[in-house]
Amino acid sequence: MEHYMMNLTLKVWRQKNANDRGGFESYPVKNISSEMSFLEMIDVLNEELIRDGKDPIAFDHDCREGICGACSMYINGRPHGPWEQNTTCQLHMRAYKDGDTITIEPWRANAFPVIKDLVVDRSAFDRIIQAGGYISVNTGNAVDANVMPVEKDKADAAFAAAACIGCGACVAACKNSSALLFVSAKVSHLALLPQGSPERKSRALNMVAQMDKEGFGACTNTGACEAVCPKGISITNIARLNAEFSLAALVSQ
Amino acid sequence: MKWSEMFTSSIGKKLVMALTGLFLIIFLIVHAGINACIWANDGGEMFNKAAHFMGSTVVIRIAEIGLFLGIFLHIIQGFMLEFQNRSKRKQGYAVPMGNKGSKWYSRSMGLLGTILLLFFILHWWHFWVPARFIGHEELTELEINGVHMHNMYNLMQYTFQELWVVIAYVFACFSLCWHLIHGFQSAFRTVGVSNSKYVNLVQNVGIGYSIIISLAFAMMPVSMYLGWV
Known part of the structure; x- marks a missing residue:
């Protein structure tokens, strides 16, 4: 060149x-x-x-x-x-x-206040992860890596969602300052794997509740987030989260 | 999670928009189907019979209450979401993102919806209010096979002699088309359709549906203004 x-x-x-x-x-x-x-x-x-x-x-x-x-x-x-x-x-x-x-x-969103110049506070994402973006595992000896069978297609889809680096470009691009692409990537990545199964319902409910509390907007499926995502996270994950959340909300106590 | 918590969460609000939207999408098929009877070339007989059936059948009248609940829920929730979402970015960008990544109509659902609401007020004033409540001098009575009914066809023909009315209706159908192109597929995404096979199907069916429905509605005032029926 x-x-x-x-x-x-x-x-x-x-x-x-x-x-x-x-x-x-x-x-x-x-x-x-x-x-x-x-x-x-x-x-x-x-x-x-x-x-x-x-x-x-x-x-x-x-x-x-x-x-x-x-x-x-x-x-x-x-x-x-x-x-x-x-x-x-x-x-x-x-x-x-x-x-x-x-x-x-800088990224513009109420949930991402500017700290200085081009630096914004993205700790709202950390708090969303703390609300449910994890799995609980028993301590003790390390479990054999291949003890849980995972379908190849699901492993690939989970990996594609796990590629999210939490940069916040989705929020910055969205006209509603919605964080749903981020949250859906984190929820999908764990919902597609057997390890994520025990906390699947509470995860979707708690992460969405925290996202709303942080002051992000609601998704209107414009697709701007997907277009700017540096890791190519698909808005298909948003549809998956919508289903995860709705089903969990319907059957919860 | 309580019902109230579910439906006031950001996804719950979208769910309300999607479910009422899908209900209205089904309603539009019925509405367009009934109105298409004007093209039967029988001086409006089939259309008047269909309109009379809709107006005089108890099940349909009960469904009409559901329709109004659905449409007002969609409008109120839509406006609330639009204003809430706008308030989430107090300071905007100096260089807007524009069409880099999203379509103008997907970002303009509030505006397109507002145009449709203004159109509905006009539309209800033209047909629904005279037929139900106050009558109209062009809404004559007629008798088909011994059944008395309104001559809605006559009122339609009278209404669509005014050029500005025809233009307003066609413009509303244009807004409807863009509103539906985004709304149709967005509603399915919101209720959780993530399988690529169905997403593609929904997208294509949505575009076809939006164009056919809007075109059918737009052709009704045009046909009458140009004297085709």
Whole structure:
């Protein structure tokens, strides 16, 4: 692939803390290599800001290889930028050309309040997981790995749902700020496996209850979540959760 | 989990929308079927008989109460969901996502539904209110095989002589079509259809249903305005 250098204008959301009103600031960035990752480009800008004695742009990042779910930027009207099934850290500058203006915003949802600049508080997801996104196992000797037979199709579907990295792009993309793709992936992943069976009903009920308590909206099946999901989680999981929840609610005491 | 907790949860609210929506989808088939009798080319005799049957049969009249409950539940819950969902993002984006990932009509169910509600008020005023309550000078009486009945066909023909009425009805059918294209498949997803075989079937049947029903309804005022029937 051809290597080239580019100059860009970044419009970045700056907000000192949760209580600050915040606003956009424009930054020119020069001599950006097409082989840099998007976050490396922000690193270059931040080093300049630090050199000039200014506050660097705060943003979430961790593994920088697309598997941790920490990075969370809403770039030019799309969570994680223009590429399909991709995280911000795996977005590369070859997606842009010289002279482009790039607008970068934090995830927007009441349930994801901005902490600083592009960093939002996603602990609502942790509390949803704590409400039921687990299985209980007996302690003691490790059980043989193949003692429980699992159908290949179900194992594959559970694995595809388990690929969710909890980044929150689904919430950021949804017009209702609904977290249902995330919750449905976590519920599906365990509901499809025999290990998840004992807590299957309470899991669906408790995780949905916690999701509502956190202030996420209700799903209207627009499909925007699926389109931006870096792990390609299907909205079929949402339909599965709808059934899991409704059946559990109907038979519960 | 109590019933109240179930139906006030986010999925429970969707379930109410889906179940009432599916009920209204079935109702539209009946409504379009009865109205299609205007094309029997018999001066409205078959249509008037069908309309009289619907208006004078006790089971249908009881079902009508269910229909109104269903439609108002769908409207009230729909508006509540729309406003609640909008309030979940106090600060919006500077660059909206637009059509990158979802269809405009799937994001506009509230708007399309509101257009349909305004249309219903007009539609009830044109036909349901005169037939049930206040009458209309063009709603004449006639006798077929010794049975007295309203000449609803005459009222239809009178109503659809006005061009603006025809345009309003066709516009409403256009809104109905987009509302149904999303609503049909969304309702099935909400009641839990996740098997890809059925999801594909539902999607295709939904598009076919939406187009056929909306087109049939739209052609009724057009046929009468152009004097085809």
